[in-house]
Amino acid sequence: MRKLCSLRWLGSAALALSLLGCGAPREPVALHERNAVPDNLSQWHLVNVTNGTLALNERVIPYDLNTALFTDYAHKLRTVWMPEGTSAGYGDAHFDYPVGTIISKTFYYPLAEDGSVLRTDDYSRDFAENGLDLSNVKLIETRILVKRTDGWQALPYVWNEAQTDAVLEIAGEAMSLQLVNKAGNREAFTYVVPDANQCAGCHADNHTQKAVRPIGPRARHLNKHYEYAAGSENQLVYWQQMGYLSNLPDLAQVPRNVNYRDTSATLDERARSYLDINCGHCHNPSGPADTSGLMLYSAEHDMRKLGVCKPPVAAGTGSGDRLFAIVPGSPEDSILNFRVESTDPGAMMPELGRSLVHEEGAALLDAWIASMPGNCS
Template sequence: MRKLLFPRWLGAAVLALTLAGCDAPREAVTIHEHSAVPDNLSDWHVVEAIDGKLVLNERVTPYDLNTALFTDYAHKLRTVWMPEGANAVYGEDDFDYPVGTVISKTFYYPLATDGSVLNTDDYSADFAGSGLNLKKVKLIETRLLVKRVDGWQALPYVWNEAQTDAVLEIAGDAKRLQLVSADGSSERFTYVVPDANQCAGCHADNHTQKAIRPIGPRARHLNKDYAYQDGTENQLLYWQQMGYLSGLPELAAVPRNVDYKDVAASLDERARSYLDINCGHCHNPSGAADTSGLMLYGAEHDMRRLGVCKPPVAAGTGSGDRLFAIVPGSPEASILNFRVESTDPGAMMPELGRSLAHKEGAELLKQWIASMPGSCKAG
């Protein structure tokens, strides 16, 4: 049996089965038919609450992204599992995942002593013993993407208050939370769990085909080192070594986004990576926002299509009475900044997936646009 590897940032967490002693054996990951999807997340046996910890099953492999989609400052535990003997085939923009693949993403927050949730980048206190310590976190939801013969199925599961299991909520859910930042400030907000159709809407990044596809686990997002328990390894190489990925070219030929927080990278690289993961699934030539003419996906290099001196297709509340998507040197006059900073449902971007503004992301885009030379003045 292959030894499970997990990252050092899990601390002492070794999310593997105990094969000796009196521990009961875990049931294997179970793929349920499309028409017989279970009400409880635990019936999949991918991630489960066991003895006060959220644990991963055998060959359920965690992964991370260079820059991740912002979701109201939630922490995320991402995993992938594929049937024995099956693998994804490398593609620069999309992997061809085998039927039976299960991708999970669990959204949660570190807990404060008073029951509020914390806004922090520190993952170290989330884990103890043999898994995610449920005494220190508040689980919100676990989203599954399951690869069927006819395509991907999106399934939102919402965790109960006891954190013993998550229940399928096709219609989504909403949770009132109080978020506390490191400086002691706090704000109340409503965390919105998307319904199944909204999940499909974001993941169907080709608006014509309307087929659901994974957004995060793509080459440019996965191409990074990950500190596994027995050593640091590039995630793509690790997937290849464990039999989850075939056709991987030399890493030098694989695209790579940067971490938007990495000040060693250029301001342009950081901003473009942030826009790619947060906006590119809609703002691409075949995405839901294709008619806007604003292309924010990673492969776009035409500055006009990126928004520089580009007027909106339709004015109104979404433009904030500003004239251009990006005004070089003037973030305060740019529609992009207005929409990213807004929490008005009629104006904010992205439209789904957040109730709060991402202060750090908004500040990055402000710096990026402020650094741009030129102007939008005629002549």
């Protein structure tokens, strides 16, 4: 995997000892009580700022997704940690994570020379030998999900300007940034850190139970190879080897989404993977958008429920005055494309997590719908 292939510390707990310097004392990962969460990310001891890098602690392992949720072109470092002697139970739809599991996602941008942030898919400058190179990146936020006895707790931490620690911001945060693309064009935007309730809202993919659950680290998203220190390995197999996953079936039986950028996959597979991770946590039969009747999660195969010739439940600004969610052959007439390409808070989808249009994702959905035969006459 291009993102983390330069991190030689990924596959071994012994190598992880070097992250804090030779012979330096190292605090173990700390599991704080729900009502006593620390004000600073550093108190969890998941990641540590040392020698100009953001390094992972022992038994904190990174992971990646086949297709990731779009967040204003931010790069992301994802990690998982579980208490010694515990493991997640495999499930096709959800893993049964043990109490004490901590999942983190650090959002950051590569830096331009003038301090602006870069819009790029190149991760080669992000990493030093033993971690995230803080001279080349700007840390924005780290979101934590902690599994408690009564369910998951979502906690947003915002990195300080000095890039030495992140502070708990229950109410969220907004920051003005300049995004520079490879052509040198600049785009001002507001990066929004969601508040704790918004985190919980997106992660509660069952609207009836309202239970917070991880979205990304599920079988179909994790089923891919990853460049660990000892070499390339399927992530699910590696989790099993680390003692983090039990009852893993044969990989041939495990669902797998594709990378939406992978042109060797079909256009339908790529578009469905993109919609699944970006929209499926709400647009599923038990999700917050269940009343819309639009089902964009991976298991849906009814074309009407996927939006083909489906009229909106409610017209108005959210429909862009278009008549159907998807009009085969006509992305310009499809509500789905209008909402994905909008930045109007009253119309755009997803509602949270972005201020910018994901141009590559929008182009994929345009091509997907343009390729569909038929019409809505």
